[in-house]
Amino acid sequence: MKEPNNRDLPFDLSLLTSDKVDICVIGGGPAGLESAIAAKELGARVLIIDDNPVLGGQLIKQTHKFFGSKAHYCGVRGMDIATILTRSVEELNIDVITSATVVGYYDNDILGILKEDALFPVKAKRYVFAAGASENMLAFENADLPGVYGAGAVQTMMNVYGVVPGMRALVIGSGNIGLIVPYQLLQAGVDVAAIVEVLDHVGGYHVHAAKIKRAGVPIYLKHTIIKAQGTECVEAGVISEVGDKYECLLGTEKTIACDMILIAIGLSPLTELLYQAGCRIDYVPELGGHVPFHDENMMTSQPHIFVCGDLACIEEASTAMLEGKIAGAEAYESLYGESKKSSAIVQQARTELSTIRTSPFEERIVWGRKKLTP
Ligand SMILES: Cc1cc2nc3c(=O)[nH]c(=O)nc-3n(C[C@H](O)[C@H](O)[C@H](O)COP(=O)(O)OP(=O)(O)OC[C@H]3O[C@@H](n4cnc5c(N)ncnc54)[C@H](O)[C@@H]3O)c2cc1C
Structure with a gap:
């Protein structure tokens, strides 16, 4: 593997240090994009890393219309939700590295990123892991x-x-x-x-x-x-x-x-990097098997690491987006303190999540979440 250097990489390596990145979001699916948008709107410097060539995660292949409420894109095709979120990321000028895989979490809280044939480090002050799940x-x-x-x-x-x-x-x-x-x-x-x-x-x-x-x-x-x-x-x-x-x-x-x-027998959260980061992992079958312990702020047992979406619990795009907003806003608050705007984002997302989770289809999730005790 060749040594990475600035000339070979399509972006400025100096971006990738904790002086420049407050919050690094791993995974550009619905959860990661909403967390990045929330954190950036609050004023944080955010970097998204995704291994696909385009943002959107699972949404880019979902040609069917979503249902639920209007606030959660009812009647909109998943692929169109991906376009809407990607447009917001562009309008907010959020830094994005695509076709890049986070391959390791190393000492001193450094991520190893593989892009093309170059391996390079990223260090941020906070991490939001939103890498989704793999098929069983x-x-x-x-x-x-x-x-x-x-x-x-x-x-x-x-x-x-x-x-x-x-x-x-x-x-x-x-x-x-x-x-x-x-x-x-x-x-x-x-x-x-x-x-x-x-x-x-x-x-x-x-x-x-x-x-x-x-x-x-x-x-x-x-x-x-x-x-x-x-x-x-x-x-x-x-x-x-x-x-x-x-x-x-x-x-x-x-x-x-x-x-x-x-x-099509279910999904398992992609927790490998969180094991490496020393996060506590619990076995909760109702949430998809091995899941990172996290509190209601989506914070793991490591206070600088937040999680959201299928990686935290196998659920749906709508709940992944709401968890993403909470994770992004809470990661921001952990750096810069609570503001009116940040607590409004968190409160709104929590209220919408509780409404969704009153559905009989969500009973299993509600039960499973009760097992995530400190
Ligand atoms: C076939 C199918 C149909 C579905 N239909 C619906 C539906 O109708 N309504 C609904 O609400 N939900 C639906 N879902 C569920 C929904 O798509 C997921 O719950 C949602 O996409 C989870 O969002 P996420 O952001 O957590 O993960 P994902 O959407 O999976 O995004 C994770 C992203 O992280 C990237 N990534 C993973 N590991 C790394 C790494 N190491 N480095 C860099 N990038 C990485 C992945 O490539 C991906 O782009 C469906 C799911 C599937 C599979």
């Missing part, structure tokens, strides 16, 4: 055959890069991702053979499930995948019914012809 995988026979994908990866291929990765899909998992992605496949002219769900009920919102059912896609409840068939790539998936202990019931196997199998 499932172990079954031939799970490594080409044609077995994460559902989110298929959504990226299709909606960001215009590539349809197959012509007949079998989807495992019926949460919102397991319902939205197959619907988008149908819109792209791809056949969806079935959705398979191990529980006795559909996991995602009724509105998404209803669209899938209207399109005639069968949803097999109390079923799981046991193997993929094929020699060079996926040619079929074998599913079976499960019993009360989720054991596969012999004799109930069905073979479903398909050329891709989409795994």
Whole structure:
């Protein structure tokens, strides 16, 4: 790896010291962008680092309209929300480094950033980690055959890069991702053979499930995948019914012809960098598994590190944005003290979060958050 120097990098290295950066935001999805916007509007010097070429995180591939309230972009497509937030970042002149990955958290609170073939340090006074989550995988026979994908990866291929990765899909998992992605496949002219769900009920919102059912896609409840068939790539998936202990019931196997199998069985927060930073990590299944402990100000066990969005708890873009506002404003307050404007941002976001979390779909999250005790 070659030594980084100013001539090779498309920005001024002197920007990247704590004299120049108050708050470094890791991840430019909805959570990170809202935290950067809040902190910059309050007067902090902010730097966003994201490993994608464009800002927006998961939003850039979400062609469907959001629902909820107007304040949370109800009726607006996710990809358009990404454009709105990116425009605010540009208007506020927030420093951004894209196509750059934070690869380590080192002594003296220095981040290691990899961009192209250069590794360089960034030091800020406060960090907001908003790196999101990764897709969970499932172990079954031939799970490594080409044609077995994460559902989110298929959504990226299709909606960001215009590539349809197959012509007949079998989807495992019926949460919102397991319902939205197959619907988008149908819109792209791809056949969806079935959705398979191990529980006795559909996991995602009724509105998404209803669209899938209207399109005639069968949803097999109390079923799981046991193997993929094929020699060079996926040619079929074998599913079976499960019993009360989720054991596969012999004799109930069905073979479903398909050329891709989409795994949509949940997400796990990307906490690796926070382990390195010495943050306390708790295991709270309701929040997505291993999550950084954080208080209501989104502050971790390390007072200079804040978190928000899917990295803090697997939830939704709307809640990720609100948590981002709190994290950004609280990171600012921890440096410059509370102001009328900062406490208004925090109060407003907290009120909206509590309203969203009164929904029956949020019961699990509310319960999980109670387990995050100091
Ligand atoms: C298929 C799908 C459909 C969805 N539909 C909806 C919906 O309809 N409504 C809704 O409210 N929510 C929806 N969600 C959920 C929503 O997209 C997420 O909850 C939300 O995007 C989380 O925001 P975030 O900013 O925490 O993370 P992300 O949006 O994932 O953003 C994190 C960013 O950080 C970057 N990053 C990660 N690690 C690093 C690193 N080490 N260095 C630099 N950059 C890094 C990532 O590349 C990414 O750009 C959906 C999610 C999926 C996957």
